[in-house]
Amino acid sequence: MNRIIIILSISFISTAILAQRKSVSGFVFNDINNNEVYDKTDIPLSSIAVSSLQTIVQTDENGYFEIPVLVHDIISVIKPKGYEFTLQDNNVPKFYQLYYQKPIKENLFYEGVKIEKKLPDTLFFALHKKEVKQIFKTHVIGDIQAPGLAEVKYFRELIVPGLLKNPADFAVCLGDIADNQLDLYADIENSLEPLNIPIYMVPGNHDMNYRAKDFEHQVETYRKHFGPDYYSFNYANTHYIALNNVIYHGWDKKNDQQGFYDGGLHEMQLNWLQEDLKLVPIDMRIVLMAHIPFLKNFCDSVNLVEIFSLLEGREDILGLYGHVHSIESWKYSNDDLMKGKGHFQGHIAGSACGGWWVSPFGLDSLPDATSYDGSPAGTFLYEFSNEEYSKRFIPGGKASDFQLRISNPLIEVLKDSIETRFIYVNIFDGDEETKVHYTIDNGESYKLTRVDEPDPFVARNQYRRFNRDGWTPRLVDCNHLWKASYPKNIELGMHKIEVQCILSNGKGYSDVKIFEVVK
Numbered sequence: 001m002n003r004i005i006i007i008l009s010i011s012f013i014s015t016a017i018l019a020q021r022k023s024v025s026g027f028v029f030n031d032i033n034n035n036e037v038y039d040k041t042d043i044p045l046s047s048i049a050v051s052s053l054q055t056i057v058q059t060d061e062n063g064y065f066e067i068p069v070l071v072h073d074i075i076s077v078i079k080p081k082g083y084e085f086t087l088q089d090n091n092v093p094k095f096y097q098l099y100y101q102k103p104i105k106e107n108l109f110y111e112g113v114k115i116e117k118k119l120p121d122t123l124f125f126a127l128h129k130k131e132v133k134q135i136f137k138t139h140v141i142g143d144i145q146a147p148g149l150a151e152v153k154y155f156r157e158l159i160v161p162g163l164l165k166n167p168a169d170f171a172v173c174l175g176d177i178a179d180n181q182l183d184l185y186a187d188i189e190n191s192l193e194p195l196n197i198p199i200y201m202v203p204g205n206h207d208m209n210y211r212a213k214d215f216e217h218q219v220e221t222y223r224k225h226f227g228p229d230y231y232s233f234n235y236a237n238t239h240y241i242a243l244n245n246v247i248y249h250g251w252d253k254k255n256d257q258q259g260f261y262d263g264g265l266h267e268m269q270l271n272w273l274q275e276d277l278k279l280v281p282i283d284m285r286i287v288l289m290a291h292i293p294f295l296k297n298f299c300d301s302v303n304l305v306e307i308f309s310l311l312e313g314r315e316d317i318l319g320l321y322g323h324v325h326s327i328e329s330w331k332y333s334n335d336d337l338m339k340g341k342g343h344f345q346g347h348i349a350g351s352a353c354g355g356w357w358v359s360p361f362g363l364d365s366l367p368d369a370t371s372y373d374g375s376p377a378g379t380f381l382y383e384f385s386n387e388e389y390s391k392r393f394i395p396g397g398k399a400s401d402f403q404l405r406i407s408n409p410l411i412e413v414l415k416d417s418i419e420t421r422f423i424y425v426n427i428f429d430g431d432e433e434t435k436v437h438y439t440i441d442n443g444e445s446y447k448l449t450r451v452d453e454p455d456p457f458v459a460r461n462q463y464r465r466f467n468r469d470g471w472t473p474r475l476v477d478c479n480h481l482w483k484a485s486y487p488k489n490i491e492l493g494m495h496k497i498e499v500q501c502i503l504s505n506g507k508g509y510s511d512v513k514i515f516e517v518v519k
Contacts (some may be wrong), residue, residue, distance in 0.1 A: 049276075176207060218246070245265055325353075405457060
């Protein structure tokens with residue numbers, strides 16, 4: 001009864017902003033009747049973590065919290081397991097409240113968060129009870145990176161059908177949602193609407209308001225559409241942490257162009273991360289989601305040491321990244337500045353736009369979009385259980401079993417050059433534990449060796465690969481490429497090569513190709 005009296009008394013307080021508020025209060029509750037209103041049929045939720053951009057507090061036995069606020073802040077609830085939020089029209093959960101007390105005076109070119117004339121004195125966050133799944137699935141979407149409406153349509157045609165054919169419990173987008181053209185957010189949101197599952201966003205370097213003076217207001221348009229640029233939530237025994245690891249240094253006034261950026265976490269976000277992890281049991285799985293890989297060649301080493309030190313002692317950590325437009329998996333070690341004995345797996349999850357939507361185009365007017373490591377445009381589907389997780393690559397616009405490409409041999413191979421020629425196979429989600437063998441004409445099985453070289457398929461098509469600006473991605477080494485010599489006794493004539501691979505997760509794939517050895 002006391003709870004109801006408190007709520008009624010709040011409704012008579014004026015909502016006019018008399019001065020800058022130093023804190024804001026609110027309630028988190030189980031919305032029993034699903035009306036998004038906190039009334040006497042609902043149940044307050046205690047010990048729920050509530051976050052601002054600088055700190056985290058917990059609700060008391062009445063579901064009540066009070067939290068310090070910045071002039072420009074976002075208050076959000078760290079979703080506990082067994083609960084869900086209602087979805088907004090863009091499928092982003094209603095887990096946050098924009099709380100801007102003063103307008104932003106900077107000219108950001110693209111519209112940012114608008115100040116509300118009347119900010120609420122009390123915030124209310126409605127949660128809905130949901131069964132905790134022991135096994136759940138997640139779509140992981142890297143770099144949509146659409147520079148125009150045409151590329152948004154390519155995304156709808158190439159990528160979204162694969163997401164719909166492989167149902168998941170929620171999806172995460174790992175940044176570079178747009179390609180600097182932030183007015184395309186609405187069109188991208190419309191493209192994702194058919195998923196009808198929670199979508200959690202992460203900002204990338206191409207999601208910045210490049211006119212901003214510095215990193216303080218670099219993601220105002222992103223925040224307007226998707227909410228906080230760093231936050232966390234829970235599913236079953238997994239704690240997800242979305243981070244904004246793009247530090248923008250501001251518009252270059254001298255040259256009248258966008259400025260440069262670094263990879264890392266600024267001090268306030270680093271402090272927030274420390275507060276967040278304090279509330280996470282040491283044996284709980286951690287999934288970090290950031291645009292830029294937490295690696296020395298992308299981020300400041302001192303900053304990485306600070307980040308990794310917060311993760312010490314944890315046995316199960318997964319880092320999901322975009323940015324690189326390739327697929328790569330690795331285990332962090334001391335060489336990566338990761339101390340301690342915990343298992344920390346890193347994964348660059350490819351990109352939805354592949355190689356920046358590059359040509360050539362097919363008869364359906366869709367781009368080939370092959371990434372520079374030879375992998376096709378696509379996404380990943382992760383499956384999590386209490387004990388383990390696995391992943392599967394979902395190629396865009398292709399058969400689901402298109403998991404490898406026999407890049408060589410070509411249709412014909414000269415007999416006299418066979419000793420200097422090699423068989424190449426690109427296993428898109430391959431890593432150092434992947435096993436690859438081939439046979440010719442169902443004969444003896446031969447092993448292929450993993451190499452770091454450019455994919456011959458990409459190299460021989462490089463002259464046809466360019467995007468809308470006439471730019472061609474550079475030719476780079478692929479770290480999921482396998483190589484072998486031809487059998488010495490191969491004869492003239494037609495042959496069948498069959499390649500079989502076993503990924504580190506135990507899944508097997510194969511492909512066949514016909515070629516002819518000629519004089």
